[in-house]
Amino acid sequence: MGRRRMGRTVIKWYLHTQLDLEKEGISMSQYMRVLWAMFYKFLGAGLVFVTAVMTANYVGPAGRGFLSSMTANLAMYSPVVGSFSEYIPYGINKRKQQPSEVFTTVLYYCFVFVLILFAAALLATPFFWHDLINLVPSKAMTWWIAGMIGPFALFHVCVTRLILGLNELEWLNRLNTLQSLLAIPLFFLALTLPDEQNEKVVWAMFAWLASYVVTASISAVVAVKKGKVSLVPKPVQDLRTEIFKYGNQLAGSRLLTQLNYRVDYFFVLYMISVEAAGIYSVAVTVADMLLFVSMSLLQVVVTRVSALEEKDSSLLTARTFRHTVVILLFSLIFFYLVMPSVIILAFKEDFATALTPFYILLPGVAMLGLAQVLTNFFTNQLGQPKVLIRLEMISIFTNIILSFLFFGVFHMGAEGMALAKTSGFAIIFLIAIIYFCRATGYPFWKMFVLQEDEIQQYKNLFGKVTGKLRGK
Known part of the structure; x- marks a missing residue:
């Protein structure tokens, strides 16, 4: 009888909550999508974490x-060139354009730019030939391998944007975890070869390249089967000017975003040492897992943000922001309590000094995740990528100045770089929320206060969970 009552209670809760959400234009299926998105995001984070543990234990800090x-270098230019791909969901949902026409036009611009970089990498190959033959890694080689990967990574990004624009979130989740999933067995093969440590590093670089080649091949099949598009880069005359303008505006923002996000790592790499950068990368990798929480919520609503009218879109953005605050708060507590022990157990004592930067980076990553919820509104609803450029310029200026101050004056080392990065993210967060409130007229205080129906949803969810536990 107890289980029957619990079942009836759950059904009533489900129907009542669904009706409330449908009044807001949000179906219960979207909440299930959030759960699935969070599952795939944490799966992706877990795969990245496993890769980090493998590389750290087999080849050490250096x-x-x-x-x-290598990954930081690819991240510097691939999203910049791939900024044109961000037009795909915007064009499909906001501009109501044909997916096939948008995709082939975006693909044309992306490949024009990325092939230039790919050709430059090919021309630079003779300069690395001796190191390649002798399997000797170098900082310059990491730039070369990133250039070789570019076309494959960019094509994969374009396909994920297409699938996102079509609101095929299940396929999007699969594609987003594909490269990380493929990289693990390839890395394992490279790292377990009976070679010297430096030689294993070079083999791991080629394993990473191979994972992107296979990922791009699978993405091509998905684009044709699910997206019903041609893979031939062919610009549509009516879309060329608009997409080119949009991509150019967003490219500057993407460059600043990546520079702002990676400048601390490059400072550690080039101003301290490769070993210090390897240790610092562990702190960054584990802290970045927190971003998967906010990204999972944002992924579900991104197409609705661009498709709804501006007022409804702003209300949905504010609601998503509040839910993200709640989830990130609990996630922060979990990360501070659990992840330090995980770092020591997984990466061993050689990476123990990564703990202090990790503690410093966590709140900054959380604020960045919240800011991304708002900047998505500026880009996909208002069509104002210039707002992102201004935000990033202010943040990166703060980041660089503080990095030199903490490192050069206070001699704080990697901890100073982490503090500068968190400060830069805090500035992005504050300016983004102020701009959002001014642009939409939404009250500032309301952004951080759960509404009555939202509180009731959490109460119902808590009651459901505790009821199930008592029933057992």
Whole structure:
């Protein structure tokens, strides 16, 4: 009888909550999508974490430093060129354009720019030939391998934007975890070869390249089967000017975003040492797992933010922001209590000094996740990527100045870089929320206060969970 009553209670809760949400234009299926998105995001974070543990234990801090540099270098230019791909969900949902026409036009611009970088990497190959033959890693080689990966990574990004624009979130989740999933067995093969440590690092670089080649191939099949698009980069005359303008505006923002996000790592790499960068990368990798929480919520609503009218979109953004605050708060507590022990157990004593930067980075990453909820509104609803450029310029200026101050004057080392990064993210967060409130007229205080229906939803959820536990 107790279980029957609990079942009836759950059904009533489900129906009541669904009706309330449908009044807001949000179906219960979207809340299930949030749960699935969070599952896939944490799966992706787990795969990245496993890769980090593998590389750290097999090649040590120095090897980890080279491999982290490789990913940081790709992150510097791939999103910049890939900024054109951000038009795909915007064009499909906000501008109501044909997905096939948007995709082929975006693909044209992306490949024009990325092939230039790919050609430059090919021309630079003779300069690394001796190191490649002898399997000797170097900082310059990490830039070269990133250039070789570029076309494959960029095509994969374009396909994920297409799938997002079509609101095929299940397929989007699969594609987002694909490269990380493929990288693990390839890394394992490279790192377990009976070679010297430096040689294993170079083999791991080629394993990373191979993972992107396979990922791009699978993405091509998904684009044709699910997206019903052509893979031939062919610009549509009516869209060329608009997409080119949008991409150029967003490219500056993307460059500043990546520079702002990576400048601390590059300071550690080039001003301290490769070993220090390898240790610092562990702190960054684990702290970044917190971003997967906010990204999972944002992923579910991003298409609705661009498709709804501006007022409804602003209300949805504010609601998403509040839910993200709640989830990030509990996640922060969990990370501070649990992850330090995980770092010591997984990465061993060689990486123990990563703990202090990790503690400093966590609140900054949380504020960045909240800011991204708001900046998504500026880009996909208002179509104002210039707002992001201004935010990033202010943040990166603060980041660089504080990095030199903490490192050069106070001699704080990697901890100073982490503090500068968190300060920069705090500035982005504050300006983003102020601008959002001014642009929409939404009360500032209301952004941080759960509404009555939201509180009731959490009460119902808590009651459901405790009821199930008591029933057992």
